[in-house]
Amino acid sequence: MFHTAFTGTQKTATRFRFLPPFSANPFHAGTRALFPLFLLALLLTFTSPARAQEPAPGHYNPATTIVVGGDRSYPPYEFIDKDGQPAGYNVDLTKAIAEVMGMKVEFRFGSWAEMRAGLQQGKIDILQGLSYSDERSHSVDFSPPHAMVHHAIFARRDTKPVRSLEELKGKKVIVFQDGIMHERLKLMGFEKDLVLTPTPAEALRLLASGQYDYAVVAQLPGMYLIRELRLTNLVPVAKAVVSEQYGYGVAKGNRELLTRFNEGLAIVIKTGQYAQIYNRWLGVHEPPRVTREMALKYGAMILVPLLLVLAGTALWNKTLHKRVAERTAELAQEVTERNKALEALRRHQDKLIQADKMASLGTLVSGVAHEINNPNGLLLLDIPILKRVHEDAEDIFEERYQEVGDFMLGGVPYSEMCEEIPRILEEMQDGAQRIKRIVNDLKDFARRDDVGHKEPIDVEAAVKRAVRLVEPTIRSATGSFEALYAGNLPPVLGNAQRIEQVIVNLVLNACQALPGREKGITLATSLDGESGSVVIEVRDEGVGIAQEHLAQLVDPFFTTKRESGGTGLGLSVSAGIVKEHGGTLRFASTPGEGTTVTLSLPVTSRRS
Missing domain, CATH: 3.40.190.10 (Periplasmic binding protein-like II)
Structure with missing residues (x-):
């Protein structure tokens, strides 16, 4: 080993x-x-x-x-x-x-x-x-796959060629044990005709020695081993019969x-x-690509002798140039299609990475909620008991005060503490209730919801939950936050947790854009009767966004805050959620003055 x-x-x-x-x-x-x-x-x-x-x-x-x-x-x-x-x-x-x-x-x-x-x-x-x-x-x-592995059928030069795996039925086929083609051929019912080897090299050596009919091996390793082992009697008779993500x-x-x-x-x-x-x-190991320069070079090598011999063949010259141009256009189209495929693969990888992060986030939130709710539940049970104890003991304290005058209670004169104790107990109970509400909002935000599950939701309720979730960040970023709710808005068909996620991202971005606490943020909801949409608008008085960057804001990994830890995934994920709900996300910004983000979601005819 x-x-x-x-x-x-x-x-x-x-x-x-x-x-x-x-x-x-x-x-x-x-x-x-x-x-x-x-x-x-x-x-x-x-x-x-x-x-x-x-x-x-x-x-x-x-x-x-x-x-x-x-x-x-x-x-x-x-x-x-x-x-x-x-x-x-x-x-x-x-x-x-x-x-x-x-x-x-x-x-x-x-x-x-x-x-x-x-x-x-x-x-x-x-x-x-x-x-x-x-x-x-x-x-x-x-x-996510980082390569595609193409598999080929190999045979001796004197063997009848085949074009697909199905044509191997009834033939003795060599594969290496536990490889993907071993599994695939077993599923196709070829198990009794399979000959197993520990490595692809052993499979090709066995085939080259004259034993059995065919070998199914990954195309690149097969060609590589044939060259390195000098197995000159072997050739691939069917290339890329199967392509697997790797x-x-x-x-x-x-x-x-x-x-x-x-x-x-x-x-x-x-x-x-x-x-x-x-x-x-x-x-x-891939076949060399024909570039325009190569085509022109070899074209010239052919044309010069022909021009010396046939000076009057102008028609042939035009025909040749036309063929070169057509081939060049075909190659350009192939390059464009390949670039599109690579871009789609990259986007898929980015989405999978984000999905992994959100799955880990859900696990973390569940653990946090459990650890916080246990001691907080004791507070919510014990504080009302302390309030009743204080109410029962208040008469005793007053009698002692009347008899002996002022006395110390908890290091503070009773004349002061008699007014402070009810206030302290009330603040403790309010704080415990606030902790419980924040933890519940966190659990709702990070819950793994069913993909595609939608129902009529109250957008303003979702917005309020999102604001409560990031309230500590808002307080540290600005002293001027204003939320204007229209009230009585029609329901939107969608997923409340996903809408909350979008609002959280937009508000956090607004907080990060502010240069100081003196600048403000405004969040407003309204109904656009003309388009039949509920509108959520987030305006900040921050540094703004350059015009050339506006079109790239929802691209995965694009961020103008890389040095401060920005990942460039928040707006990309938000745009995908809004698109799933049939809505739109628009950005308007003036550098130095601020940014306005407008989220529109179509209303539903059904009432929750």
Whole structure:
């Protein structure tokens, strides 16, 4: 078993040793940063250090080294090189993620069956190269895909070619054990005709020796191994018969570790490191692209001899240029479509990362609510009893006052405390009720609601809950906050928690935009009878937004407050929620004067 360690903050910390193999047991396969910080502050305030618990087994612990599993023979994705070191696309990508996230990782390579079993046994924390399938998703949580793996059918040159997996029925087919194609061919009913090997290299060697009919192997590793092993009698007879999403995988439930890798992957993609790693390992194995410059170069090499021999062939010259232009246009269209696909993949990855964060947020809020509600419930039960005790003892205190004069009570003269005690008890009860209301608002805000579940809701009630939720932030940001409610607004068909999330994001953005407490914020609700919409408007007297940035405000990860901890996800998530509700989100701003955000939601004909 191969083993190596890598520290994200110190690239030179590398060591190698051999470990005993695992037992073979294959298995089947948004908010902005301020809100989580607010929850963390609550947790630190109300939770005693003596009650802190150790992290659950199998979950990510930042103080430990993460064991990353890989296949010892799956080039160019992951393999052991001639110097005995881990190499390949997956290894470089994992090192880049570990470096940007400050994580320590340890590579452990072996047969694929050993790695799969090790993940389920807890000996492996994460697999860096795992193809997605519905069956595997029952026991594995997957990251967003960072590559697509195309699988091909290989055969000897004298073998009859086939074009699809279905044509392999009745043939002896070689696959490597526990790979995604092993699982797929079993589901297609080919299990009795399958010949299993521990690695793709063994599968191709067996086929090249004249045994069996075909081998189904990932296309890039297959071509790579044929060249490296000099298996010149093998050729791919059907390319890209199956394409699978390829990414990281952790044991079911280890969401904290997966979220860290998802965040690191997004950063590596944004910084351009991903493109460099991809081109280094995978781009060199793709067929070279025909560029316009190449087409013109070779066109000229053909045209010059022809012009010397056939000076009068002007018609041929025009035809050739036309063909070059058509091919160039086709290539430009292909590049455009590929860029669109990459952009869609990036947006999907961003949404998954945000979903992971919100799932973790829900768990955190549940824990905070439980820890706060228990002692606060005792306060709500005990304070009324103290008030009754004071009422019963008041006559006794008065008699003593009349008999002996003023006396000390709690270090303060009774003549002063007789007026203060009822006020103190009343303030304590009001404060406990306020804590209970805030915790309930937090639970409502972070509750995981059913996707697509909508019902008629009172928008103003949702707005008021959102304002209560961020009231401490409002008080620290400005001394002039005004909420103007129209009252008696018609219901809106939607999800109250999602609307609250949008209002929280808008109000927090307004608070962050203020240069000082002397500047104010105004929140107003109204009904637009002409368009049949409920309108929520948030105006601030902040620094404003440059005109060239207005069109980018809802783009994922776009933020003008990066240096102060902004993530650029709040408005992106809010815009998606508003779109789901059939509403609109408009921005108007003048630099130096402030910003106005207008949220419109269509009213429903149904009454709640």
